[in-house]
Amino acid sequence: MEQLSERKMKILQAIVANYLETGEPVGSRTISKFTDLSLSSATIRNEMADLEESGYIEQPHTSAGRIPTDAGYRVYVDQIMKEREAETEELRQEKEGLLERVDRMELMLKQVVKVLAYNTNYATMITAPQYREVHVKFVQLSMVDDEHVLAVIVTEGNIIKNQMIEVSEPIANEDILKLSVLVNSFLQGAALRDINIEMIQTMKGQAGIYDRFLDQILEAVVGAIKEADERQIYTSGATNILKYPEIGDEEKTSVLLEAFEEKEMLNELVDETLSSEDTGIQIYIGDEAPVKNMKDLSVVTATYELQEGAKGTIGIIGPKRMDYKKVVDTLKKLTIELDEIFNNKNKSKGDET
Amino acid sequence: MEQLSERKMKILQAIVANYLETGEPVGSRTISKFTDLSLSSATIRNEMADLEESGYIEQPHTSAGRIPTDAGYRVYVDQIMKEREAETEELRQEKEGLLERVDRMELMLKQVVKVLAYNTNYATMITAPQYREVHVKFVQLSMVDDEHVLAVIVTEGNIIKNQMIEVSEPIANEDILKLSVLVNSFLQGAALRDINIEMIQTMKGQAGIYDRFLDQILEAVVGAIKEADERQIYTSGATNILKYPEIGDEEKTSVLLEAFEEKEMLNELVDETLSSEDTGIQIYIGDEAPVKNMKDLSVVTATYELQEGAKGTIGIIGPKRMDYKKVVDTLKKLTIELDEIFNNKNKSKGDET
DNA sequence: GTTAGCACTCATTATCAAAGAGTGCTAACA
């Protein structure tokens, strides 16, 4: 894509801005009045023909106005991001306070997506903060009743998992204690990939008659780590998608809604976001998004960070002609606020799953 | 509604059955051929006029066939339920095995709704089994690190909740033990309403210098009970609703989908089902359902029971012209299967939230 | 380089007629 003259740039911006607002193809006359360039519609028409040739805009049909192509959106969005960069510091001062502080992480995240969906009128998602690799902090065993041993596994970042283990006969308290010491000596600080056959063999050798419980305990620990590793995704406002007729075509709609319901598809999006170097706000227009069937949709993502270094992703999914300015601003404010909540005032980090 | 003659009954059944299949208003000629009554369309027309007057069917407009009213559906559905009653025993033998056995309750429920949605092509929901009143089994306290005490609360039915309590200074191990004994002596077997000011006062009196932690511990316990009490609702296939054009009208669709997303509305449905005497399968046609905006939808619910006496609800929501026979059969099979899984072969009841 | 003017294209909308489905009613029939 060649460099655009300043005038062409202005016209392109005007076209996109106008299209975002109205959703209708925009014609030369509109631009002629809309901008401060004071040019006649004929001149605009010439420029528009050039812009079309360069691939920034297109006509739905011969006798219609122009709409932006993905490339056109790209130019517009890049411009916005440049403008918005300076303002981040300002926003930090503002403190609108979108969020109420709540104790349990789970409730907090649910609140975030709801607030976001309500404020933007798009579909939103957020993942719980995640560690690259989950390490065991300690394991605690105790008899619940004659047939059940409770294993509590605490991982880095104070995420807690329980697992109930059924046993055929009661185990004496001191034996539980011994087992507990043994298990912890091996598992403290271990990540999933540290638990190998060799380790298990050694443990079993030292466990004596209780070696057969070890399997179950280990299974529980592995299960717990995996569960902590499992990505929790919260969503809200998926039905907002229905509000935008340009996406309407039954198929796409239901494909996306299904994705929101089952949530698996959203994982790809999160992977992409997290793997990117840029931890700020990223915008994917149409097929740019690492998800199939996004032809008419755009995604804006942001990353937030928990104090212990766990990262989470926030995503907003809306029509390609979404209000990018507002979305970017809202996301910026929100990540700033989350930052403050997690890093300054974390009075209680609550439980999990 | 007066008693219907056998012939009118047959015609009504035929009309409803035909309408369920095609979705089109059904005319007299169709019925004349469809049934084994061998009557001319003119005769059918006369009978239909009567049925319309009695309020079982209606015409969308003068020159169209008839469609069932809610009363008409009711008659049809009652008939089905009567027929199906005898078959339950048969079904019990069949053992189709819709479900794979999985350990964690959460995964099991997710599987159930998915299987159900997949089999029926309607929107489905299930609640986790719930106790009328949650009782504490025991509380376990332990220091995680110098600033955190972990409280593990186990309730009836082996539902486990954790709560991390932040403390300003380390507490000695023996003190934790003392506190633990104290707390358990009061809270074991307690339900939410048992925890009153009097009890708290007495506990504080006996807690000595640690009385200030008691508040936090109690808060944690109450929080845990409340969380265990919170109704978990799993849903699937909400987008199936979009497949049925007769509901299409933007509003209703998005109202219902939102309900599925936020899940609050579904609580009313569950309340109604659980409060009903009849624990079998219940069918709500259109506005009969205890939920607003159900004009074009029907709900079929069933109750299942966990061994400890906790009950859960399964619901299927589809268009008023859903395939009631299939839905009822599927639900019957499923509850039988759940029954078996929970009551015979419960090898591990897993964890919660 | 800019602009006015004009012919041309194409989607949208309205109007109208024809077709078809189904009814209600009447009169004839068993």
Add this chain to the structure above:
DNA sequence: TGTTAGCACTCTTTGATAATGAGTGCTAAC
């Protein structure tokens, strides 16, 4: 008295045709 054939009538659906209007591309003049 219940059943049926016949027919006029109603109302939706479909298709064709024409009118409208927005917007363009191109040419010629400024």
